[in-house]
Amino acid sequence: MRGPDEWDGRERSGGPGERPRIPSPRPAAEDHGPLPDLPPVPHRGPGPVPAPTPPHHAPAEYESDDDPVTGDDTGPPPTAPSHKVLKSLLGAWALAACSSEETAAVEAHLTDCAACAEEALRLRDAVGLLHPADSLDLDPLLRSRVLEGCLGRRPPRIPVPEWATPFDAEAAKLDALLRDMGESEWRAPVRLRWFDGREPVERDTTVAGVIGHLMAVDGMVATSLGLPDPLGPAAPEHPGPRRRTEAYWRTLGEEPDPRAPHDPWREQSQALIRTASFAGGGVAELSVPYGKFDLALRDAFLDRAFETWVHAGDIADAVDYPYKPPAAGHLHLLVDLAARLLPTTLAQRRRDGLAAPPQQLVAAGAPGRSLHLEVEGSGGGDWYIALDSPAAVGSPECTVAHLALDSDEFCQLAAGHISPEETAAGQTGEREAIREVLFATAALSRL
Template identity: 65%
Template sequence: MNDPLDGAGLPPALEHPVLKSMLGAWALAACSAEETAAVEEHLGECGPCADEARRLREAVGLLQRPESLDLDPGLRTRVLDACLARRPPRVPVPAWAASYDAETARLDALLQDFGDAEWHAPVRLRWFRGEGATSRRTTVAGVIAHLLAVDGLVATALGLADPLDHLTAAPAPAPPGASVTPGVAGTPAERTETFWETSHFPPTRSVRGPWREQSHAVVRTVSFTGAGPGALPVSYGDFELPMRDALLDRAFECWVHAEDIAEAVDYPYGPPAPRHLHDMIDLAARMLPQVLAARRRRGLAAPGARRHLVAAGSPGRSLRLEIEGDGGGQWLIPLDSPGAVGSADHQVAHVALDDVEFCRLAAGHVSPEEAAAGQLGDRGAIRDVLFAAASLSRM
């Protein structure tokens, strides 16, 4: 039997230089249990080592990254999916409206605790026009006013009130000889400028309520009416989208401008859920042939590119657009006619991009020259598609 006084279980007897050399490992919690006990007993007796140990522990605290208290941006979607799997809603939101519902809710959560300083923080809206980037300066409140004004295109298509109807201030007189369009202007940029210019005061936090009420009304209306309004046309002034695509477009812009706002107030903001991100990318890919044709009519296509007349519904020269990431996929983009069909047999180029990077290109936040991670094939076709993607952006 061991003698209880034989020293078993006591810290090992170590010399001062050895104990001092162990302070760094102790501060990092890298010592064994016996070494830790020996060091801590020594610190109770040696003032200089105790001071050194305190300084080392403070330094270790500075090296450790504090964990964010912010919730995982995908948590809301996962919780709702789990709840709805157990008890489906009486009036389900159509799948094509789910991304708009989610992105407006995420942005509203970001805005919830903003004070006056955040609402008036400067924001620069950026988009691509022609061959280069352009921008417009506003505030966080001005961005929400912009979303309210443009979402009004969807609201009015559903028979809801137009948020611009309450503006009573007379617009500035048109120059002599200029054509005047009756009523509120119809393009997103025109509606936004109308809202900004004819409001009695610059937008403030008070714009959040009308914007959120309108987004709720849109989701509620399409939910109660079922799949019917999915094909309802929504006019953007110079083009139209069916309701299901218009809500995807509005969800995309809501996310992009939420990132603009988060950047202005120095707050992290993640991308949409993967399935919503995929749907947004799919919409952009489907719109690219029309944008390519419009740029070609304006003389903005790559010089020297060979083109062929292709009958509608027939295969033609195509570019393979490969989008990597959870929201990605592959699309064959017809190059010569919006009515042509993308064809692997007629592929002349291949471009690969990250999913979020492609969305930032389509938002005008990344230049076409900087966007592609991988390029192979016809350089003119690649340039045309990248510039067309950037041309999807607008204020």
């Protein structure tokens, strides 16, 4: 028997003394499927029968591909872009600027459209011309060019003297080369060559040994300016490039790290430039002892620039690295130094019995027999070399011979890298005078 609040599911009216029964909600007709279409309204009266009204659909922006029951996206796949749209994307596709979906659509279209495929090929070739394959290695001259450009636009408050700029530039170039080298390359063998006055001489060392040699000889200029001697207690009693180099090489063998000379050499080079710049032009004629002879400080800086360039080329050859000569203006200063030293070198060779005595005596400052030295190419020029006395003045009126050399060959001869007999030169006039000048040029070289 049911209680007063229970109901058996059948709708019935309450009897006497019973509470009214509330029926449960009936299910909606839509729960069992869509409603059937209404039957067409019968047409009354004359006239054509109107067409049946199509079922109502929501606007396209409100349509959904979801299944009305499950809610899953089972609608048709999106349509591919039109030919016009894909053709407009070819430029971006050639530049690899399309999205992944656009790239896939364009590449699928290219397999079916010959015209677009041909256009895409032309665009891809054009992109290849816009982006040439460049080496990622930095130009070793980049630092010097950037510094030159900066200093040209805003000169420094304390400018570097003109006679010190070649050394500054060549030291910076060599420093850039050394920074690119690994530890194994510092141990690479390097062959140093020079001419001792009679014959070519060679000496084998390493990249570290070359930098130590440069630092030891630069130290002669450093001590003249009051800077510390890099050799310290190991410095020999009598100054001279060869003695100082041998003394440093003896200490270098005890150093386990072959890159050890790099930082001291660079710091000394920078200190030389700073000191010469702050000292001003008053130190240009300061005497620097080179053992058997002395050089004015201005010429000593040019000498160090020349040797830095030459030995940097030796290192570059040993490690197979491209290296360029000095700028034309700097190279001219180096060639000019060598030409000015030739009369003194000729006189020294005569004292050593390596050259014939002078043909005539010339008073100091008077013109004497001269050789016209013509150096062609970058940094070249014309010089008249006094043949009989370093105190004489070379002059065009007293020229007895003419010697023409390329600037690179003249520098290689002055560095002792080629012998006087191997030099290809244009020669006219006294053969003996030409021979003596060629040998004197080679004798400018040393360790």
